[in-house]
Amino acid sequence: MKKKGTAAAVALGVAAVTAVAGNLACNYAIKRPDPLAEKDPETREVYIKRAEVRQRNNRNFYNCDPEDLSLTSVSGDNMRAWFLPAKKPTKRFVICVHGYKCNGPDEFSHFAPFYHNDLGYNYLLPDLTGHGRSEGDYIGFGAPDAKNILLWVDYLINRFGEDIEIILHGISMGAATVMNCNEMSPPDQVKIIIEDCGFTSAVEIMNNTLKGMIGFRFEPIVHVGSVFAKLKAGYFFEESDPLKNMYKAKNPILFVHGMDDAFVPFEHGKKLYEACKVEKDCLWVPNTVHAFSYYNAKEEYENKIKEFIAKHMDKKDAVEA
Numbered sequence: 001m002k003k004k005g006t007a008a009a010v011a012l013g014v015a016a017v018t019a020v021a022g023n024l025a026c027n028y029a030i031k032r033p034d035p036l037a038e039k040d041p042e043t044r045e046v047y048i049k050r051a052e053v054r055q056r057n058n059r060n061f062y063n064c065d066p067e068d069l070s071l072t073s074v075s076g077d078n079m080r081a082w083f084l085p086a087k088k089p090t091k092r093f094v095i096c097v098h099g100y101k102c103n104g105p106d107e108f109s110h111f112a113p114f115y116h117n118d119l120g121y122n123y124l125l126p127d128l129t130g131h132g133r134s135e136g137d138y139i140g141f142g143a144p145d146a147k148n149i150l151l152w153v154d155y156l157i158n159r160f161g162e163d164i165e166i167i168l169h170g171i172s173m174g175a176a177t178v179m180n181c182n183e184m185s186p187p188d189q190v191k192i193i194i195e196d197c198g199f200t201s202a203v204e205i206m207n208n209t210l211k212g213m214i215g216f217r218f219e220p221i222v223h224v225g226s227v228f229a230k231l232k233a234g235y236f237f238e239e240s241d242p243l244k245n246m247y248k249a250k251n252p253i254l255f256v257h258g259m260d261d262a263f264v265p266f267e268h269g270k271k272l273y274e275a276c277k278v279e280k281d282c283l284w285v286p287n288t289v290h291a292f293s294y295y296n297a298k299e300e301y302e303n304k305i306k307e308f309i310a311k312h313m314d315k316k317d318a319v320e321a
Contacts (some may be wrong), residue, residue, distance in 0.1 A: 022129075026228035029206060031138045032100035032130045053295075054106055061109040064116075066125075071155055074147045075234060077135035081126035082153065084116055093122040093156055096220055097149060099172025099197075099291060100139065105130030107171055110294065114302055121167075122160075128177070138233035140171055141202040143239035145264045150187075157189055165313060168196040171291050172248045172264060175230035176202070179242035179272070180267075182249050183218055192312050193249075194305065196256040200243035200268045208265065243275055252279040254304065258288030258296070281308055 066082040073079045082104055086092075094115050099108035104125030116123045128145050140148075145176030153166060166189050170178035175198025182193045199205040206222045226237040253276055262280030266284070273282050283304045285293040294301050 004250055010182045023225070024227050026225035026232065029209075029225065030130075030141070030229055030233055032137050032139065036235045047225075048102070053110070057104050057109040057112070061105055061112050064101055064112070066123075069124075069150055069155075073129050073136070073151070074144055076131065077086070077129045078134070079126060079129060079148060079151075080133040081124055081203070083125075084112065084123040086116065086120050086122045090120055090122065091160070092120075092167075093124060093160075093164055094167040095124045095126065095149065095152055095156075095170065096133065097126065097145075097170035097174030097177050098128065099170075099174045100141075101131065102172075106132075107174070107291075108169075111169075114305075118302075119306075124152060124156070128174070128294070138229075139173075140233070140235065141176075141237060142176035142180050143202070143237075145173070145177040145237040146184060146231075146240075149177055149181050150184065153181075153187055153190060158273050162189070164189050167192050167194065167309075167313075170198065171195060171196045172198065175199075175308055176240055176242050177252075177306060179249070179253070180240060180245070180251065183242065183245040185248075185250060190251060192308060193251050193253045193307070194256070195242075195253060195272070196293055197258060197264050197269065198242060198272065199264045200241075201239040202240040204243075204268070205264060206237060243272055246272065246275040247277060249276060249278045254308045255280065255282040256293050256301065256304075257282075257284055258290060259284055259286045260288055260292050261290045263290035267305075279312065 002138070041133050064084055066084040069081045069083050070078055080197060096104065096108040096111060098104050104127050108125050115121045126149065127134040127141060129148060130139045149168065156164060156166065168178040168181055175195035178193050179198055203222055203226070203320060206225070207217050207219055210221060211217045222237065230236050255269055255273045257266050259266045273280060281304065283301060287298045288296045
Protein backbone atom coordinates (compact mmCIF):
# COMPACT_ATOMS: atom_id res chain seq x y z
CA MET A 1 0.00 0.00 0.00
CA LYS A 2 2.86 2.32 0.85
CA LYS A 3 4.39 1.84 -2.61
CA LYS A 4 1.04 2.52 -4.28
CA GLY A 5 0.61 5.63 -2.18
CA THR A 6 4.09 6.83 -3.10
CA ALA A 7 3.48 6.15 -6.78
CA ALA A 8 0.19 8.03 -6.63
CA ALA A 9 1.86 10.95 -4.89
CA VAL A 10 4.62 11.03 -7.52
CA ALA A 11 2.08 10.87 -10.33
CA LEU A 12 0.07 13.66 -8.74
CA GLY A 13 3.21 15.71 -8.35
CA VAL A 14 4.23 15.19 -11.96
CA ALA A 15 0.73 16.13 -13.11
CA ALA A 16 0.78 19.29 -10.99
CA VAL A 17 4.22 20.31 -12.28
CA THR A 18 3.12 19.60 -15.86
CA ALA A 19 0.00 21.72 -15.39
CA VAL A 20 2.00 24.63 -14.00
CA ALA A 21 4.62 24.27 -16.73
CA GLY A 22 1.89 24.04 -19.37
CA ASN A 23 0.29 27.25 -18.14
CA LEU A 24 3.65 29.03 -18.09
CA ALA A 25 4.48 27.72 -21.58
CA CYS A 26 1.10 28.87 -22.84
CA ASN A 27 1.59 32.37 -21.43
CA TYR A 28 5.10 32.54 -22.86
CA ALA A 29 3.91 31.44 -26.30
CA ILE A 30 0.65 33.29 -26.81
CA LYS A 31 0.76 36.42 -24.65
CA ARG A 32 0.75 39.63 -26.65
CA PRO A 33 4.37 40.79 -27.15
CA ASP A 34 5.73 43.72 -25.19
CA PRO A 35 6.87 46.24 -27.85
CA LEU A 36 9.62 47.44 -25.51
CA ALA A 37 11.00 43.97 -24.76
CA GLU A 38 14.48 43.16 -26.03
CA LYS A 39 15.12 40.41 -28.53
CA ASP A 40 16.52 37.11 -27.39
CA PRO A 41 20.32 37.51 -26.96
CA GLU A 42 21.05 34.79 -29.52
CA THR A 43 19.10 36.56 -32.26
CA ARG A 44 19.50 40.19 -31.18
CA GLU A 45 22.62 40.79 -33.28
CA VAL A 46 20.89 39.56 -36.44
CA TYR A 47 17.90 41.81 -35.86
CA ILE A 48 20.03 44.83 -34.99
CA LYS A 49 21.76 44.46 -38.36
CA ARG A 50 18.37 44.43 -40.03
CA ALA A 51 16.89 47.29 -37.94
CA GLU A 52 18.27 50.16 -40.02
CA VAL A 53 17.08 48.61 -43.28
CA ARG A 54 13.66 47.90 -41.76
CA GLN A 55 13.30 51.46 -40.47
CA ARG A 56 14.19 52.88 -43.89
CA ASN A 57 11.72 50.56 -45.60
CA ASN A 58 9.01 51.54 -43.13
CA ARG A 59 9.63 55.24 -43.72
CA ASN A 60 9.40 54.72 -47.47
CA PHE A 61 6.17 52.79 -47.02
CA TYR A 62 4.54 55.40 -44.77
CA ASN A 63 5.66 58.18 -47.12
CA CYS A 64 3.34 56.59 -49.72
CA ASP A 65 0.43 57.63 -47.46
CA PRO A 66 -1.27 54.22 -47.06
CA GLU A 67 -4.92 54.09 -46.07
CA ASP A 68 -5.66 53.06 -42.47
CA LEU A 69 -8.29 50.28 -42.42
CA SER A 70 -10.05 48.39 -39.64
CA LEU A 71 -12.59 45.60 -39.21
CA THR A 72 -13.83 43.34 -36.43
CA SER A 73 -12.15 39.98 -35.90
CA VAL A 74 -13.95 36.69 -35.33
CA SER A 75 -13.39 37.22 -31.59
CA GLY A 76 -14.71 40.79 -31.62
CA ASP A 77 -11.37 42.59 -31.53
CA ASN A 78 -10.61 45.59 -33.70
CA MET A 79 -8.10 44.63 -36.40
CA ARG A 80 -6.06 47.22 -38.23
CA ALA A 81 -4.32 47.19 -41.60
CA TRP A 82 -2.48 49.50 -43.96
CA PHE A 83 -3.71 49.56 -47.54
CA LEU A 84 -1.64 50.97 -50.39
CA PRO A 85 -3.70 51.25 -53.59
CA ALA A 86 -1.92 50.60 -56.86
CA LYS A 87 -0.75 53.64 -58.81
CA LYS A 88 -2.86 52.52 -61.77
CA PRO A 89 -6.27 50.83 -61.36
CA THR A 90 -5.94 47.06 -61.18
CA LYS A 91 -8.00 44.14 -59.97
CA ARG A 92 -4.96 42.42 -58.46
CA PHE A 93 -4.25 42.47 -54.73
CA VAL A 94 -1.73 40.93 -52.40
CA ILE A 95 -2.38 40.41 -48.70
CA CYS A 96 0.90 40.02 -46.82
CA VAL A 97 0.70 38.33 -43.42
CA HIS A 98 3.42 38.90 -40.85
CA GLY A 99 4.94 36.42 -38.43
CA TYR A 100 5.17 35.81 -34.70
CA LYS A 101 5.47 38.93 -32.52
CA CYS A 102 5.87 41.19 -35.55
CA ASN A 103 3.49 43.45 -37.52
CA GLY A 104 2.60 44.22 -41.12
CA PRO A 105 5.06 46.99 -42.02
CA ASP A 106 7.99 45.58 -40.01
CA GLU A 107 7.65 42.24 -41.80
CA PHE A 108 6.64 43.34 -45.29
CA SER A 109 7.48 46.98 -46.02
CA HIS A 110 10.60 45.73 -47.83
CA PHE A 111 8.35 43.90 -50.31
CA ALA A 112 6.37 47.06 -51.16
CA PRO A 113 8.68 48.25 -53.98
CA PHE A 114 8.32 44.86 -55.65
CA TYR A 115 4.60 44.27 -55.27
CA HIS A 116 3.39 47.87 -55.42
CA ASN A 117 5.87 49.49 -57.80
CA ASP A 118 7.21 46.69 -60.01
CA LEU A 119 4.10 44.51 -60.28
CA GLY A 120 1.61 47.35 -59.79
CA TYR A 121 -0.53 45.50 -57.24
CA ASN A 122 -2.79 46.84 -54.51
CA TYR A 123 -0.98 46.09 -51.24
CA LEU A 124 -2.62 45.18 -47.91
CA LEU A 125 -0.64 44.76 -44.69
CA PRO A 126 -2.85 43.61 -41.80
CA ASP A 127 -1.75 43.34 -38.19
CA LEU A 128 -2.91 40.03 -36.73
CA THR A 129 -4.81 40.16 -33.44
CA GLY A 130 -2.44 40.46 -30.50
CA HIS A 131 0.09 42.29 -32.69
CA GLY A 132 0.92 45.79 -33.82
CA ARG A 133 -2.05 48.17 -33.90
CA SER A 134 -4.70 45.43 -33.68
CA GLU A 135 -6.47 44.62 -30.45
CA GLY A 136 -6.24 41.29 -28.65
CA ASP A 137 -4.30 39.95 -25.70
CA TYR A 138 -3.22 36.69 -27.28
CA ILE A 139 -1.39 35.39 -30.36
CA GLY A 140 -3.32 33.03 -32.62
CA PHE A 141 -0.56 30.85 -34.13
CA GLY A 142 -2.43 30.75 -37.42
CA ALA A 143 -5.69 29.24 -36.11
CA PRO A 144 -8.07 32.18 -35.57
CA ASP A 145 -5.68 34.22 -37.72
CA ALA A 146 -6.69 32.31 -40.87
CA LYS A 147 -10.36 33.10 -40.25
CA ASN A 148 -9.44 36.76 -39.77
CA ILE A 149 -7.40 36.94 -42.98
CA LEU A 150 -10.40 35.54 -44.83
CA LEU A 151 -12.38 38.45 -43.36
CA TRP A 152 -9.89 40.79 -45.07
CA VAL A 153 -10.43 38.80 -48.29
CA ASP A 154 -14.17 39.37 -47.95
CA TYR A 155 -13.56 43.06 -47.27
CA LEU A 156 -11.62 43.46 -50.52
CA ILE A 157 -14.24 41.54 -52.52
CA ASN A 158 -17.09 43.64 -51.09
CA ARG A 159 -15.24 46.90 -51.69
CA PHE A 160 -13.62 46.26 -55.06
CA GLY A 161 -15.83 43.67 -56.73
CA GLU A 162 -16.24 39.97 -57.42
CA ASP A 163 -13.73 40.07 -60.29
CA ILE A 164 -10.62 40.81 -58.20
CA GLU A 165 -7.65 38.41 -57.87
CA ILE A 166 -5.79 37.96 -54.60
CA ILE A 167 -2.40 36.54 -53.62
CA LEU A 168 -1.88 35.51 -49.99
CA HIS A 169 1.77 35.81 -48.94
CA GLY A 170 2.86 34.95 -45.41
CA ILE A 171 6.11 34.72 -43.48
CA SER A 172 6.67 32.33 -40.53
CA MET A 173 3.45 32.22 -38.48
CA GLY A 174 1.92 34.27 -41.29
CA ALA A 175 2.93 31.50 -43.69
CA ALA A 176 1.13 28.94 -41.54
CA THR A 177 -1.84 31.32 -41.52
CA VAL A 178 -2.09 31.58 -45.32
CA MET A 179 -1.67 27.81 -45.69
CA ASN A 180 -4.52 27.37 -43.21
CA CYS A 181 -6.58 29.82 -45.29
CA ASN A 182 -5.90 27.74 -48.39
CA GLU A 183 -7.13 24.64 -46.57
CA MET A 184 -10.44 26.31 -45.58
CA SER A 185 -11.89 26.55 -49.12
CA PRO A 186 -11.20 30.28 -49.55
CA PRO A 187 -13.24 32.36 -52.03
CA ASP A 188 -12.40 31.88 -55.69
CA GLN A 189 -10.82 35.35 -55.76
CA VAL A 190 -7.83 33.89 -53.89
CA LYS A 191 -5.58 32.56 -56.64
CA ILE A 192 -2.16 31.60 -55.26
CA ILE A 193 -0.40 31.14 -51.91
CA ILE A 194 3.19 32.08 -51.08
CA GLU A 195 4.44 30.63 -47.83
CA ASP A 196 7.87 31.62 -46.51
CA CYS A 197 9.37 29.59 -43.63
CA GLY A 198 6.04 28.37 -42.28
CA PHE A 199 5.81 25.61 -39.70
CA THR A 200 4.21 22.19 -40.19
CA SER A 201 2.04 22.62 -37.10
CA ALA A 202 1.80 24.85 -34.05
CA VAL A 203 2.27 21.82 -31.78
CA GLU A 204 5.46 20.75 -33.56
CA ILE A 205 7.06 24.19 -33.53
CA MET A 206 6.26 24.56 -29.83
CA ASN A 207 7.76 21.17 -29.08
CA ASN A 208 10.91 22.20 -30.97
CA THR A 209 11.07 25.50 -29.10
CA LEU A 210 10.54 23.80 -25.74
CA LYS A 211 13.29 21.32 -26.52
CA GLY A 212 15.61 24.21 -27.22
CA MET A 213 14.75 25.71 -23.84
CA ILE A 214 14.92 22.62 -21.60
CA GLY A 215 17.11 20.32 -23.69
CA PHE A 216 14.58 17.59 -24.45
CA ARG A 217 11.05 17.12 -25.80
CA PHE A 218 8.28 16.86 -23.21
CA GLU A 219 5.10 16.86 -25.24
CA PRO A 220 2.67 16.76 -22.30
CA ILE A 221 3.62 20.36 -21.46
CA VAL A 222 2.58 21.50 -24.94
CA HIS A 223 -0.67 19.52 -24.80
CA VAL A 224 -1.53 21.04 -21.42
CA GLY A 225 -0.55 24.44 -22.79
CA SER A 226 -2.99 23.85 -25.63
CA VAL A 227 -5.83 23.42 -23.14
CA PHE A 228 -4.87 26.68 -21.45
CA ALA A 229 -4.76 28.37 -24.88
CA LYS A 230 -8.33 27.23 -25.45
CA LEU A 231 -9.39 28.63 -22.10
CA LYS A 232 -7.54 31.93 -22.54
CA ALA A 233 -7.62 32.59 -26.27
CA GLY A 234 -10.38 30.35 -27.60
CA TYR A 235 -8.38 27.86 -29.67
CA PHE A 236 -6.31 24.69 -29.29
CA PHE A 237 -2.78 24.61 -30.71
CA GLU A 238 -3.84 21.55 -32.72
CA GLU A 239 -6.18 23.75 -34.79
CA SER A 240 -3.18 25.19 -36.66
CA ASP A 241 -1.81 22.21 -38.56
CA PRO A 242 -0.96 23.06 -42.20
CA LEU A 243 0.78 19.71 -42.77
CA LYS A 244 -2.06 17.52 -41.50
CA ASN A 245 -4.60 19.46 -43.56
CA MET A 246 -2.47 19.92 -46.68
CA TYR A 247 -4.74 17.50 -48.55
CA LYS A 248 -7.43 20.20 -48.38
CA ALA A 249 -5.25 22.80 -50.16
CA LYS A 250 -7.18 24.57 -52.91
CA ASN A 251 -4.74 26.87 -54.71
CA PRO A 252 -1.15 26.51 -56.00
CA ILE A 253 1.54 27.10 -53.37
CA LEU A 254 5.05 28.52 -53.65
CA PHE A 255 7.21 27.26 -50.78
CA VAL A 256 10.21 29.33 -49.60
CA HIS A 257 12.58 28.45 -46.77
CA GLY A 258 16.03 29.38 -45.52
CA MET A 259 18.19 26.30 -45.28
CA ASP A 260 19.93 27.46 -42.06
CA ASP A 261 16.67 28.32 -40.31
CA ALA A 262 16.94 27.37 -36.63
CA PHE A 263 13.59 28.78 -35.47
CA VAL A 264 11.44 26.89 -37.99
CA PRO A 265 13.85 24.21 -39.23
CA PHE A 266 14.23 23.69 -42.98
CA GLU A 267 12.76 20.22 -42.52
CA HIS A 268 9.35 21.85 -42.00
CA GLY A 269 9.48 23.42 -45.45
CA LYS A 270 10.48 20.15 -47.11
CA LYS A 271 7.71 18.18 -45.39
CA LEU A 272 5.09 20.74 -46.39
CA TYR A 273 6.31 20.75 -49.99
CA GLU A 274 6.33 16.96 -50.23
CA ALA A 275 2.80 16.73 -48.77
CA CYS A 276 1.36 19.31 -51.16
CA LYS A 277 -0.82 17.78 -53.89
CA VAL A 278 -1.86 20.97 -55.70
CA GLU A 279 0.47 22.66 -58.20
CA LYS A 280 3.58 23.90 -56.44
CA ASP A 281 7.11 25.22 -56.67
CA CYS A 282 9.86 25.92 -54.16
CA LEU A 283 12.80 28.19 -53.43
CA TRP A 284 15.29 26.84 -50.90
CA VAL A 285 17.78 29.56 -49.93
CA PRO A 286 21.21 28.40 -48.68
CA ASN A 287 23.07 30.06 -45.81
CA THR A 288 19.88 31.81 -44.68
CA VAL A 289 18.27 32.01 -41.24
CA HIS A 290 14.63 32.46 -40.33
CA ALA A 291 12.65 35.01 -42.40
CA PHE A 292 15.74 36.27 -44.23
CA SER A 293 15.21 34.67 -47.65
CA TYR A 294 14.13 37.89 -49.36
CA TYR A 295 17.04 39.81 -47.84
CA ASN A 296 19.58 37.21 -48.97
CA ALA A 297 18.12 36.19 -52.34
CA LYS A 298 16.04 39.15 -53.50
CA GLU A 299 16.44 38.61 -57.24
CA GLU A 300 15.80 34.86 -57.07
CA TYR A 301 12.79 35.38 -54.81
CA GLU A 302 11.23 38.02 -57.09
CA ASN A 303 11.85 35.96 -60.22
CA LYS A 304 10.28 32.91 -58.62
CA ILE A 305 7.15 34.91 -57.69
CA LYS A 306 6.92 36.34 -61.22
CA GLU A 307 7.22 32.84 -62.70
CA PHE A 308 4.56 31.54 -60.35
CA ILE A 309 2.18 34.38 -61.22
CA ALA A 310 2.81 33.90 -64.94
CA LYS A 311 2.03 30.20 -64.65
CA HIS A 312 -1.01 30.32 -62.39
CA MET A 313 -2.59 33.75 -62.92
CA ASP A 314 -1.47 35.31 -66.20
CA LYS A 315 -1.89 32.05 -68.13
CA LYS A 316 -5.39 31.58 -66.69
CA ASP A 317 -6.35 35.13 -67.68
CA ALA A 318 -5.09 34.54 -71.23
CA VAL A 319 -7.14 31.34 -71.54
CA GLU A 320 -10.29 33.04 -70.26
CA ALA A 321 -9.79 35.99 -72.61
